[in-house]
Amino acid sequence: xxxxxxxxxxxxxxxxxxxxxxxxxxxxxxxxxxxxxxxxxxxxxxxxxxxxxxxxxxxxxxxxxxxxxxxxxxxxxxxxxxxxxxxxxxxxxxxxxxxxxxxxxxxxxxxxxxxxxxxxxxxxxxxxxxxxxxxxxxxxxxxxxxxxxxxxxxxxxxxxxxxxxxxxxxxxxxxxxxxxxxxxxxxxxxxxxxxxxxxxxxxxxxxxxxxxxxxxxxxxxxxxxxxxxxxxxx
Numbered sequence: 001x002x003x004x005x006x007x008x009x010x011x012x013x014x015x016x017x018x019x020x021x022x023x024x025x026x027x028x029x030x031x032x033x034x035x036x037x038x039x040x041x042x043x044x045x046x047x048x049x050x051x052x053x054x055x056x057x058x059x060x061x062x063x064x065x066x067x068x069x070x071x072x073x074x075x076x077x078x079x080x081x082x083x084x085x086x087x088x089x090x091x092x093x094x095x096x097x098x099x100x101x102x103x104x105x106x107x108x109x110x111x112x113x114x115x116x117x118x119x120x121x122x123x124x125x126x127x128x129x130x131x132x133x134x135x136x137x138x139x140x141x142x143x144x145x146x147x148x149x150x151x152x153x154x155x156x157x158x159x160x161x162x163x164x165x166x167x168x169x170x171x172x173x174x175x176x177x178x179x180x181x182x183x184x185x186x187x188x189x190x191x192x193x194x195x196x197x198x199x200x201x202x203x204x205x206x207x208x209x210x211x212x213x214x215x216x217x218x219x220x221x222x223x224x225x226x227x228x229x230x231x232x233x234x
Contacts (some may be wrong), residue, residue, distance in 0.1 A: 034079045048095045052086040063112075066098045070105075077107045084115045097129045104136040112140045117148050120161070123233060130161040138164040146174050153180065170197025178203050185209055192221040199228035207232055 004057055012020075021027045049066060056063060059078055063069040069076060080103065086101045096119065103112045116136050121132035122125045134152075141149055146169075152158060153166045169177050178201055184194035195213055206228070213225035 003227060005215075027175075028140070030054070048090065048092050049098065052090075052095075052099070053081070055082045055086065066102045070102045075107055080108045080111055083108075084112055086189040087119060088114060093124070093129045096123075097132050100129065100132045100136050104132075104139050106139060108136075110142040110144055111147045113137065113142065116140065117145060117152070122151065123161075125157065125159060127161075129159070129192075131164075134158075134161045135164040136139060138168040141165075141168050143172055143174055146172050146177070150180050153184060153190065156187065156189070162190050163193045166193040167197050170200035178205055182209050183204055185213075192218060192224060194226060195221060195224045199224060199231060200229050202228075204232055 005128065023130070043194070050197040052066065056069065059082060061069060061074070061076060061079055063072070083099050083103050087103070089098060090096045090099060093184070096112050099113070100116065100119070103116065112192055116133050120130060123133055137149065149172075150167060151164055153169060155162070169181055181194045181198050181201070182205075185191050185198075187194070191213075195210065198210060210228045210232075212226050213221055214229075216222050216225065
């Protein structure tokens with residue numbers, strides 16, 4: 001072995017560290033506790049989703065999990081009312097999130113929009129569930145809930161969970177969308193997404209507001225500003 005490849009004297013290698021940890025009673029106990037918690041959470045999730053799966057099976061969808069349904073190539077339109085029903089009944093945030101992600105499909109539009117808005121308002125701030133609901137609304141919302149989306153997008157209490165809702169405003173055929181998005185450019189938590197939404201709308205009215213983002217400290221936002229201006233120049 002060359003000096004270059006020989007471990008330095010006194011330095012513990014990754015393999016040695018792992019071996020030491022695997023012999024440490026405190027570490028072993030901690031791992032066992034973590035594994036037990038994971039198994040319990042998995043069992044609770046399966047138990048709570050069982051009624052949902054039974055309802056889906058009665059509708060002819062033989063799936064063993066919501067993940068399986070979501071990853072299938074089946075356009076499960078008939079399952080949307082079932083999923084909405086159980087979304088309202090679910091207690092666990094983890095199960096709610098699984099149902100939300102299963103509703104994040106084009107064929108849930110616009111039926112799932114109103115129920116998802118209600119869930120967004122009640123979801124814990126900063127949770128992955130709240131962000132997942134915002135992401136679902138980007139897929140299923142239409143102009144019938146435009147006003148509600150604007151209220152959510154403007155409400156800073158919802159933090160970064162609003163990001164995909166702001167992006168959804170760029171798909172709306174409503175003359176007020178541009179003004180709302182320009183307003184949101186002053187909100188650092190969603191300004192980049194407001195810029196991306198304005199890029200989709202391609203309105204000259206937004207040009208002076210977009211130009212100031214050419215020097216934004218965020219590289220992806222500068223890139224979005226360039227893209228928006230290039231689209232306006234065509």
